[in-house]
Amino acid sequence: MDKTVSSADDAVADIPDGATLMAGGFGLCGIPENLIAALHRRGTRDLRIISNNCGIDGKGLGLLLENGQVRKITASYVGENKTFERLYLDGKLEVELCPQGSLAERIRAGGAGIPAFFTPAGFGTMVADGKESRTFDGKSYILETALHADFAFVKAWKGDRFGNLVYRKTARNFNPMMAAAARITVAEVEHLVEPGALDPDLVHTPGIYVKRIFEGLRYEKPIEQRTTRKRRGEAS
Numbered sequence: 001m002d003k004t005v006s007s008a009d010d011a012v013a014d015i016p017d018g019a020t021l022m023a024g025g026f027g028l029c030g031i032p033e034n035l036i037a038a039l040h041r042r043g044t045r046d047l048r049i050i051s052n053n054c055g056i057d058g059k060g061l062g063l064l065l066e067n068g069q070v071r072k073i074t075a076s077y078v079g080e081n082k083t084f085e086r087l088y089l090d091g092k093l094e095v096e097l098c099p100q101g102s103l104a105e106r107i108r109a110g111g112a113g114i115p116a117f118f119t120p121a122g123f124g125t126m127v128a129d130g131k132e133s134r135t136f137d138g139k140s141y142i143l144e145t146a147l148h149a150d151f152a153f154v155k156a157w158k159g160d161r162f163g164n165l166v167y168r169k170t171a172r173n174f175n176p177m178m179a180a181a182a183r184i185t186v187a188e189v190e191h192l193v194e195p196g197a198l199d200p201d202l203v204h205t206p207g208i209y210v211k212r213i214f215e216g217l218r219y220e221k222p223i224e225q226r227t228t229r230k231r232r233g234e235a236s
Contacts, residue, residue, distance in 0.1 A: 003163045004192070005212045008038035011186045015044050015151055018071075022107065022152040022178040023051040023061055027080070027224045030171030031060045032153040034188050034216040040064055046071045050147055052103065052174055053077040054084050059222050065093075074147065076100035080224060099127065102144050104177065109146035111180025111209075116145045152182030155216070156205070159189035160196075163210030164203045172204060179205045188216040 005011045012035060015021070021039075025031030039047075040063045047070050054073050055062035064070050065083045072094035078084050087093035098106065099121040109117055118141035122128050132143040154175040157168035165187055167175055179185045187205075192215035 001195075002161045003207070003210060003213050004161050005214050007214060008034040008188065008216070009041065011035060011188075011212050011214055012038045012042055012044070015039065015042070017044055018046045018048070019044070019151055020048040020050065020149045022147075022149040022174075022182055023049060024152070024154040024173065024175035024178050025060065026052050026170065026173040028055065028060050028222050029224075030155050030167070030173055030175055031055070032155040032186075032188050032216075033060075033219055033221075034214075035153040035155075035186060036061060036063060040067055040069070043067070043069065045069050049073045049075075050107070050149055050178075051075055052100065054081055056080045056224060057083050068092075072096070074098060074103070076103045097127070098144075102127075103147075104174065106144055106147040107174065107181050108177040110148045111177055114146055116143050118142065119144055147181060149178075149182040150184065152178045152185040154179045154185060154187050154205070154210075156187055156189045158191045158193060158198060159187055159210075159213050160193050160198055160207070161213070162195050163187065163205075163207030163213050164195075164198055165189065165205040165207075165210065165213075166198060166202055167204050176205050179209045184211045185209050186212045188214055190216060190219065 053075050074096040088095050102121045120141050123140045123142050128142045156165035158166040187210050
């Protein structure tokens, strides 16, 4: 039952070239910093990444992009990463763009065992090219398929040795649904506690979904776009 591993490097040691990887987080919020850094050190290549976005230059999944480790990414937003843009325009990166709500539901469906679903998002646009469409109650929908992964990297605030996870505030974004949609889910937590220390009513991801867990170190928690309010009396 004890699912702890000693470090992020141990947690990613068996991830092969060509693996499909889900990575939690929104922008740079709630991202598995230690796991991404460990995979960067390991140098695993030809990765197929499923994530809301691919970080920014030099941060988050942007580290893997800059190191040439990513072959394809399925994401909903890519506007903050110049490396991403360059690689795509140079034909060195495959990209599948997906509306954010559809991406979230495709991942959730993967974890729930639902193979596909109809959604109005993207109908009549390039997103719908090559996809089945149907009309329900006079409204048009397109068929989106579920997403699965070989591995999922998730970041939680607290977790116990059995793999039960609690996320904190906005870090509870794509992490819970990704934890359920991968064959092997690896969780890094800020606080690793003993079984029984977590209130069962507050557990967001049950341990049955988690295969490996460890306590992360030296979190940077970078801010993607820092916006501050002027102090009282300060010139605008």
